[in-house]
Amino acid sequence: xxxxxxxxxxxxxxxxxxxxxxxxxxxxxxxxxxxxxxxxxxxxxxxxxxxxxxxxxxxxxxxxxxxxxxxxxxxxxxxxxxxxxxxxxxxxxxxxxxxxxxxxxxxxxxxxxxxxxxxxxxxxxxxxxxxxxxxxxxxxxxxxxxxxxxxxxxxxxxxxxxxxxxxxxxxxxxxxxxxxxxxxxxxxxxxxxxxxxxxxxxxxxxxxxxxxxxxxxxxxxxxxxxxxxxxxxxxxxxxxxxxxxxxxxxxxxxxxxxxxxxxxxxxxxxxxxxxxxxxxxxxxxxxxxxxxxxxxxxxxxxxxxxxxxxxxx
Amino acid sequence: xxxxxxxxxxxxxxxxxxxxxxxxxxxxxxxxxxxxxxxxxxxxxxxxxxxxxxxxxxxxxxxxxxxxxxxxxxxxxxxxxxxxxxxxxxxxxxxxxxxxxxxxxxxxxxxxxxxxxxxxxxxxxxxxxxxxxxxxxxxxxxxxxxxxxxxxxxxxxxxxxxxxxxxxxxxxxxxxxxxxxxxxxxxxxxxxxxxxxxxxxxxxxxxxxxxxxxxxxxxxxxxxxxxxxxxxxxxxxxxxxxxxxxxxxxxxxxxxxxxxxxxxxxxxxxxxxxxxxxxxxxxxxxxxxxxxxxxxxxxxxxxxxxxxxxxxxxxxxxxxxxxxxxxxxxxxxxxxxxxxxxxxxxxxxxxxxxxxxxxxxxxxxxxxxxxxxxxxxxxxxxxxxxxxxxxxxxxxxxxxxxxxxxxxxxxxxxxxxxxxxxxxxxxxxxxxxxxxxxxxxxxxxxxxxxxxxxxxxxxxxxxxxxxxxxxxxxxxxxxxxxxxxxxxxxxxxxxxxxxxxxxxxxxxxxxxxx
Numbered sequence: 001x002x003x004x005x006x007x008x009x010x011x012x013x014x015x016x017x018x019x020x021x022x023x024x025x026x027x028x029x030x031x032x033x034x035x036x037x038x039x040x041x042x043x044x045x046x047x048x049x050x051x052x053x054x055x056x057x058x059x060x061x062x063x064x065x066x067x068x069x070x071x072x073x074x075x076x077x078x079x080x081x082x083x084x085x086x087x088x089x090x091x092x093x094x095x096x097x098x099x100x101x102x103x104x105x106x107x108x109x110x111x112x113x114x115x116x117x118x119x120x121x122x123x124x125x126x127x128x129x130x131x132x133x134x135x136x137x138x139x140x141x142x143x144x145x146x147x148x149x150x151x152x153x154x155x156x157x158x159x160x161x162x163x164x165x166x167x168x169x170x171x172x173x174x175x176x177x178x179x180x181x182x183x184x185x186x187x188x189x190x191x192x193x194x195x196x197x198x199x200x201x202x203x204x205x206x207x208x209x210x211x212x213x214x215x216x217x218x219x220x221x222x223x224x225x226x227x228x229x230x231x232x233x234x235x236x237x238x239x240x241x242x243x244x245x246x247x248x249x250x251x252x253x254x255x256x257x258x259x260x261x262x263x264x265x266x267x268x269x270x271x272x273x274x275x276x277x278x279x280x281x282x283x284x285x286x287x288x289x290x291x292x293x294x295x296x297x298x299x300x301x302x303x304x305x306x307x308x309x310x311x312x313x
Numbered sequence: 314x315x316x317x318x319x320x321x322x323x324x325x326x327x328x329x330x331x332x333x334x335x336x337x338x339x340x341x342x343x344x345x346x347x348x349x350x351x352x353x354x355x356x357x358x359x360x361x362x363x364x365x366x367x368x369x370x371x372x373x374x375x376x377x378x379x380x381x382x383x384x385x386x387x388x389x390x391x392x393x394x395x396x397x398x399x400x401x402x403x404x405x406x407x408x409x410x411x412x413x414x415x416x417x418x419x420x421x422x423x424x425x426x427x428x429x430x431x432x433x434x435x436x437x438x439x440x441x442x443x444x445x446x447x448x449x450x451x452x453x454x455x456x457x458x459x460x461x462x463x464x465x466x467x468x469x470x471x472x473x474x475x476x477x478x479x480x481x482x483x484x485x486x487x488x489x490x491x492x493x494x495x496x497x498x499x500x501x502x503x504x505x506x507x508x509x510x511x512x513x514x515x516x517x518x519x520x521x522x523x524x525x526x527x528x529x530x531x532x533x534x535x536x537x538x539x540x541x542x543x544x545x546x547x548x549x550x551x552x553x554x555x556x557x558x559x560x561x562x563x564x565x566x567x568x569x570x571x572x573x574x575x576x577x578x579x580x581x582x583x584x585x586x587x588x589x590x591x592x593x594x595x596x597x598x599x600x601x602x603x604x605x606x607x608x609x610x611x612x613x614x615x616x617x618x619x620x621x622x623x624x625x626x627x628x629x630x631x632x633x634x635x636x637x638x639x640x641x642x643x644x645x646x647x648x649x650x651x652x653x654x655x656x657x658x659x660x661x662x663x664x665x666x667x668x669x670x671x672x673x674x675x676x677x678x679x680x681x682x683x684x685x686x687x688x689x690x691x692x693x694x695x696x697x698x699x700x701x702x703x704x705x706x707x708x709x710x711x712x713x714x715x716x717x718x719x720x721x722x723x724x725x726x727x728x729x730x731x732x733x734x735x736x737x738x739x740x741x742x743x744x745x746x747x748x749x750x751x752x753x754x755x756x757x758x759x760x761x762x763x764x765x766x767x768x769x770x771x772x773x774x775x776x777x778x779x780x781x782x783x784x785x786x787x788x789x790x791x792x793x794x795x796x797x798x799x800x801x802x803x804x805x806x807x808x809x810x811x812x813x814x815x816x817x818x819x820x821x822x823x824x825x826x827x
Contacts, residue, residue, distance in 0.1 A: 004822040006813050014821050018651060019811035091757060126703035128753070190758060211823050281824055 013283025015274060020250075024288065028167065028249025029270050036246045037268035041085040041139055043246075050245050053238060053264045055081070055256075059140040067122050071114065079143035082117065084124040084136045092129030094120050095158075097143065107156055107184055144264060147257035149230055153177050153193075155219040156184035161197065161229060161255045161263075163236070164272055164284065168243035168300070170236050170307045171287040173197040174279040175229065179209065180219045193217060194279030195224055200312030202232030206281050235263040236304045242268060244300070250288075252276075287311055321809060325802035332798035339793060343608050343617075346600035349788035355387065355598040356531050358538075358569070359425040360591050364584035366416035371396075371583035373422060377407040378571040387606040389426035396422065420584060428531065428569060429603060465519045475521050475548040483512055483544075483560040509542035509557035522547035524574030526554065531567055531593040538591035545573065601792065622794060635668065637790040640800045642667050642777040647807050649773050654814030657770040658750050665743050666774035667781055672738035675778060679771060681736050682744075685717050686767070689748035690755070697752070710745040 009016075015024075037043055047054040058080055059073040074080070082094040096112065098105040104112040121138045123129070130136040150159040157178030164172045174194050178184045181191030188194050193214065196205035204227040207214050216223045229235065239253045242265065252272025255263050277283055290310065298306060339345040344353075362373060377400065378386065391398050396411040411422050468481035487508065509525055516523035526543045543564070545552045552573075554564050564570065572578055581587040605623065608614035618624065622633050642664040649655045657663055670678040692713050696706055718736050725736075747770075755763045780786055789796055813821075 002822065003815075003818040004825045006818060008825045009813055009818065009821050012821075012824055014813075014817075014824065016811065016813040016817055017654070018814065022809055022811045091753075123703065128703045187758075208823075211820065213823070278821065278824060283824075 009283075013286040014277055015284040015288065017274060019285070020271075020274060024166070024250040025271055029251075030247075033247050034270050037248065037251065037270045039085050040083065040087070040267065041137055043265075043268055044139070044141075046245050047265060050241065052241055052245060053261060055144050055258075055264055055266065056142040057139060058142055061121055061125065061138040061140070064122060064125055067118050067125070070118060070121060073140060074114075074117070077140075080140050081143050082121060082124070082138055082140050084129040085139055086130040086134065086136050087124075092120075092124055095143065144256045144266070145259045147230065147259050149257065150175075150177065152220055152222045153195075153217050153224070153227060155179045155217070157182070157186055157192075158256060158266075160186055160266055161235065161257075162272065162276060163239040163253045163255065164276060165239050165243055165251050165253055166288050166291050167249050167294075168240055168298075169291050169294075169303050170199055170239050171291065171311060172276050172280055172282070172284055173199055173239075174276045175204070175227070177217065179217070181209075188273075188275040188279075194275055195227060196276075196280030196282070197229060198312065199236070200308045202229040202235070203227070206279070208279050211278055229257075231257065231262050233304070236307070237300055238263050238265060240303050240307075241300045246270075318809070321805055325805045328798040328802040328805070332795045332802070335795040336793045339795075343614055344600065344604040345792055346604065347789075349784050351600035352597040353429070353600045353603050354595050355603060356428040357425055357594045357596055358428055358529060358531060358591065359423060359594070360589055362420075362422040362424070362579060362581075362587065362589050364420055364581050364587035366418060366420045366584045368415065368417045369583040371411070371413045371416045371420070371581075373411040373582075373584070373587075374580040375409045375411075375422075375424060375589075376572045376578050377409050378426075378569060385429040387427040387429055387603065389424065391422070391424045393422040394420075416583070427598070427606075461515055461518055465515060469519070475546050476553055478519070478521065479512070479516060479523070479544070479546045479553075479555055480560045480562075482515055483555060483557060486511060486515070487558055487560075505558055506540075506542050509544050512544050512555075512557045516544065516546060524552075526570055526573045527578060528564065528568045528570040529591055529593065530565065531569060538593050540571065540591060541568070543570075622791070634787065634791050635671070637794055637797070638671075638781045638787065639664060639668070640797050641780050641786055641790060644800050644803060645777040645780055646773060647804055649776065651807055651810055652814060654816035655769045655773060656766050657773055658747060658754070658766040659743075659770070662743055662747060663770050663773035663777055665740050666770065667777035669739045670774060670778040671782060673736065675775060678778075679775070681721065682739065682771065684721065685714060685736075685739070685744055686748055686751065688717055689714055689744065690752055693748050693752045707745055707749050710748050711741055714741045714744045714748070 035042055036046060041057075041060065044054055044057050048057075058077060059070075061067060061070060061073075077096075078099050079097050081096070084092040087093065094112075094117065095107050096104045096117075097107060097109075102114055104114070104117065106112050124136050124138040127135045144158070146158065153159065153175075154177045159175060159177050162174050162176060163170050174196050176186040176188065177193040177195065178186050179191055179193055183190070186192045188208075191210060193207055193209045195207040197203070198205055204224045207217075207224045209218060215225070235255055235257075238255060242251060242253050243249075246268060248268075248270055250270075250272075252269040253265060254267040254269065256266050258264050274284070287310075294306075340347050360375065362375065364373070373396075377389075391409065391411075393411055395416075396413045398409065398411055400407060400409050402408075409424060464482065464485055468478050468485055472478040472481045513523055513525045523544060523546045526545050527540045528543060529538050530541055531538065542557060544555050544557045546555065547553075553562060555562055579587055579589055605618065608618050622630060625633065643661070646657075646661065646663055650657070650660075666678075666682065669682075672678075673681060689710060693706075693710055696709055701709065718739070718741065721736050751763050751767060754766060
């Protein structure tokens with residue numbers, strides 16, 4: 001079937017892009033709070049204030065003349081990530097995993113020279129990756145040392161967990177795993193695998209790649225049925241607490257697992273995509289409508305418990 | 314939430330009502346054509362004046378019709394050989410005047426006007442005009458005086474007021490069984506003009522305010538029209554038009570009154586044997602032109618027009634013709650993005666491309682766009698290695714785009730392909746940004762996404778172009794700009810559509826299979 005009937009999608013509770021924009025983003029995300037998530041530097045500072053776990057900020061470059069001084073910031077660092085403070089959809093993120101003399105190494109071990117890094121930073125500052133080409137700020141932050149738990153499920157890249165949090169309640173989650181097809185990126189439309197995660201247990205529900213149901217990772221050939229996210233409880237609490245942090249009603253939270261630090265917030269998104277529904281094989285709409293009816297004010301822990309009870313698979 | 318929706322629906326409803334209401338008013342009352350190239354029949358009435366000039370300074374004054382019949386006079390023109398021409402008003406009447414210092418021999422002056430039939434944009438016949446009745450200036454001999462007095466007396470006895478008196482008088486003078494005396498009075502009086510003059514004179518003799526009027530019957534097309542005459546009497550502060558032969562009241566349909574009382578129809582100084590002949594020819598004229606001209610006849614509609622786009626200089630009007638099409642393009646884009654879900658590079662870039670297509674036409678436009686963007690992308694990839702800052706790089710791409718435009722233009726002229734010259738209509742900054750965006754998209758998301766978004770943009774631009782080039786759309790958007798309110802209402806309604814997009818029906822379809 002190339003097209004489904006709208007009625008069938010509605011019965012399945014699938015949230016449409018227009019409904020997301022009008023009913024949720026338009027209603028629950030006040031415009032003036034967007035900088036809290038769109039500007040990652042601001043998010044990071046807010047997170048540090050609220051004592052929410054984020055990768056450590058190692059340096060900030062705001063002006064072109066500071067680009068020359070990047071050597072001094074990078075000198076003590078072996079592995080780090082450079083990202084634009086206002087980048088969108090993961091654009092402009094440079095990951096350095098190692099260093100040897102003056103040579104740096106990228107994700108797949110390819111060599112990156114210091115001038116390349118400087119060019120990248122200068123591109124970030126001139127606004128190449130920001131919305132509307134506005135001048136931007138470059139952030140240098142600690143590289144997350146990924147928990148090896150996902151190693152067998154991922155081809156290079158950063159496996160991250162996306163949790164949709166509506167009014168402080170985690171409503172849906174998915175694990176994004178990079179593949180050869182996605183060139184190590186965790187973007188679903190580029191070919192990354194999305195694994196739906198049960199809110200109650202942290203266990204996998206189903207996995208999709210290119211909108212198709214799959215049982216095994218296309219590159220590592222490991223089946224997903226045993227997959228379970230460690231620190232699930234902590235992770236949900238971390239996600240739910242982002243509501244207090246941002247005040248935004250409808251957000252997508254990208255979380256990574258660090259070997260030592262546990263779950264850490266990588267990024268917040270005020271316009272989270274809808275692919276999570278495909279990965280879960282479930283629509284968001286009924287859960288969102290259910291939460292909309294909730295009037296009781298609850299603490300972070302209470303909300304997590306509530307969600308786990310209500311949204312078990 | 315619900316209240317907001319009610320307000321929105323109400324607003325959309327009001328906007329639609331205003332938009333459609335004004336449109337209906339313009340079609341119905343101002344006679345704006347709903348469709349382009351609509352034509353309405355217009356009568357061209359010509360008056361040809363012939364006379365023998367005596368070699369002295371010539372001055373010809375023609376009494377012009379006033380705009381007080383059920384036919385609207387749209388405009389007039391004149392032609393004459395070497396005469397000065399002007400029009401002037403005197404005592405509420407309009408006159409045309411030709412003048413020449415010296416003329417000899419046969420002279421011909423031509424005056425014509427366009428008249429619209431049965432057009433309610435003009436006022437009805439003015440029966441209350443303040444023209445004074447003509448003063449009595451009848452000279453009758455004794456014998457005639459007696460006959461006249463008898464006729465008047467008889468009519469007087471058989472009538473109750475001025476109107477019925479005039480009707481009786483007309484009946485008596487036209488009666489077949491008239492007495493010998495009457496026949497004598499009517500000696501040479503056999504034509505309608507003669508009858509009219511006689512009745513008129515008799516009315517004046519009996520101190521009843523009256524005037525002699527002349528009109529033309531134009532419901533049939535005739536190369537030469539004969540004037541018909543009426544007698545008008547004044548009663549109860551209004552004029553009553555009477556047929557001097559049948560005593561029928563009122564003006565027959567399709568008759569235009571040329572002259573109502575007053576001086577003679579033409580007054581020629583410096584010439585003799587003057588003659589005036591009339592003609593009426595039907596000719597179709599653009600309905601819009603007619604509507605535009607006839608609205609000038611009415612004070613209210615004239616003011617409306619004065620504050621419309623038509624009041625702008627031709628150059629600005631031309632600009633507005635294009636500007637008013639932009640909302641159509643925007644509506645198409647909103648529909649394609651919100652209801653269909655086509656992805657594009659840059660939200661409104663397709664409109665700007667569509668506007669450029671209007672100059673280049675579609676296929677050459679698409680080819681030129683693809684040519685510039687692909688060559689631009691190639692050069693942009695070369696620029697990547699130079700480590701330029703964003704603004705500088707885009708400026709560099711702009712210059713590259715300009716060079717490409719110049720090269721394409723020069724090559725096309727050498728090859729004799731003139732259509733490529735229109736390449737300059739592409740907005741180069743937009744092209745440069747498109748190239749920049751596409752190249753970043755290529756680096757980050759791969760060529761497939763570039764094809765999807767680029768293809769989506771061009772598809773949208775083409776669809777928007779097809780709508781914007783449509784003659785009906787162009788006609789409606791320029792002549793009925795109030796329809797933009799309806800477009801606005803549609804945008805408001807689509808803006809809160811929260812259903813599925815067409816592409817989502819496909820995207821989510823794997824979830825339905827199980």
